[in-house]
Amino acid sequence: MTTSNHSALAVDFCGLNFNTPLVLLSGCVGFGEEYTRVKGFSNRDAGAICLKGTTLEPRLGNPPHRVCETPEGMINAIGLQNPGVDKVVNEILPQLDFNETRFIANVSGSTIEDYYETTKRFDDSPIDAIEINISCPNVKEGGVAFGNDPEMSARVVEACRKATNKPLITKLSPNQTDIAGNAQRCIDAGTDAFAAINTLMGMAIDIESRTPIIGNNQGGLSGPAIKPAALLKVHQVYQVCRDHGIPIIGQGGVSCAEDAIEFLIAGATAVGVGTALFYDPLVCQKINAGILEYLQRHELESVQQLTGTLQLHGH
Numbered sequence: 001m002t003t004s005n006h007s008a009l010a011v012d013f014c015g016l017n018f019n020t021p022l023v024l025l026s027g028c029v030g031f032g033e034e035y036t037r038v039k040g041f042s043n044r045d046a047g048a049i050c051l052k053g054t055t056l057e058p059r060l061g062n063p064p065h066r067v068c069e070t071p072e073g074m075i076n077a078i079g080l081q082n083p084g085v086d087k088v089v090n091e092i093l094p095q096l097d098f099n100e101t102r103f104i105a106n107v108s109g110s111t112i113e114d115y116y117e118t119t120k121r122f123d124d125s126p127i128d129a130i131e132i133n134i135s136c137p138n139v140k141e142g143g144v145a146f147g148n149d150p151e152m153s154a155r156v157v158e159a160c161r162k163a164t165n166k167p168l169i170t171k172l173s174p175n176q177t178d179i180a181g182n183a184q185r186c187i188d189a190g191t192d193a194f195a196a197i198n199t200l201m202g203m204a205i206d207i208e209s210r211t212p213i214i215g216n217n218q219g220g221l222s223g224p225a226i227k228p229a230a231l232l233k234v235h236q237v238y239q240v241c242r243d244h245g246i247p248i249i250g251q252g253g254v255s256c257a258e259d260a261i262e263f264l265i266a267g268a269t270a271v272g273v274g275t276a277l278f279y280d281p282l283v284c285q286k287i288n289a290g291i292l293e294y295l296q297r298h299e300l301e302s303v304q305q306l307t308g309t310l311q312l313h314g315h
């Protein structure tokens, strides 16, 4: 038995059966085929895979440079390059093996109507769940401009809710003051789950030319550098999710089992792995094995027993 089909790792996420709590994150695995060419990699090592951000019309993305390495992380400003929802639904989804894992679409748009239409197209497809990205920092319209405004966040969620009965996951921006208040508005508007957090806005500067390294001037910071910020946000969002039974895909800088376990304890039901895949495509096997070892050492039967078990210090 490989670790990825060990029953202790299985989680129920909005009624979907994830065979491990790990979710491969949007933008880091293409459209689900990216890593299948890597020897030893299996989609089965993840409970779910989020596809690259998809919009109603195709997008070419931003000018280069689009990525830049930073201490313990990276900045990216891809700009949601994608072939458009019709191509994804008609040409890419039929090639995915839905026996291997669950597949989650990641929807973006410049207007509320874009979000509605794109979600509707995915609703009429075999996709297992739909994640609404209202937190992309790399596009001029929509994205984080919606995600940082609770009223607009709620309106996007409300529109997508009308477009589908599939599980709806709202991806929250860390670049806002009151993430828990925003989460509450999204719950009221009909979201089934959250993903937290998306990238933090950042910049890197070439001191010789005195210009930003990233073509888009600014981008989204990801990787281990953002983990402490992400853990606090997940803890805060969990405070409003707990009573509603709303699950969270905790994410931001996860690169080993200990990181994943921290997110589970903070309140996540599933844990995303993104940037770490770029330097170790086989990292999920190691994380799964490490979580299993922890469960055994703590005499826990299921990874689900860890969610939200954080004991705060009393004052």
Ligand SMILES: Cc1cc2nc3c(=O)[nH]c(=O)nc-3n(C[C@H](O)[C@H](O)[C@H](O)COP(=O)(O)O)c2cc1C
Pocket (backbone or CB within 6 Å): 025, 026, 027, 028, 052, 053, 054, 076, 078, 080, 106, 133, 136, 171, 197, 198, 199, 221, 222, 223, 224, 226, 251, 252, 253, 254, 272, 273, 274, 275, 276
């Ligand atoms: C190159 C790159 C592209 C990304 N593209 C998307 C995207 O299309 N949609 C989205 O919701 N998030 C996107 N993200 C954000 C990740 O899904 C994830 O939320 C974030 O990177 C934090 O996790 P990590 O530190 O494990 O990478 C992207 C991240 C990176 C590094």
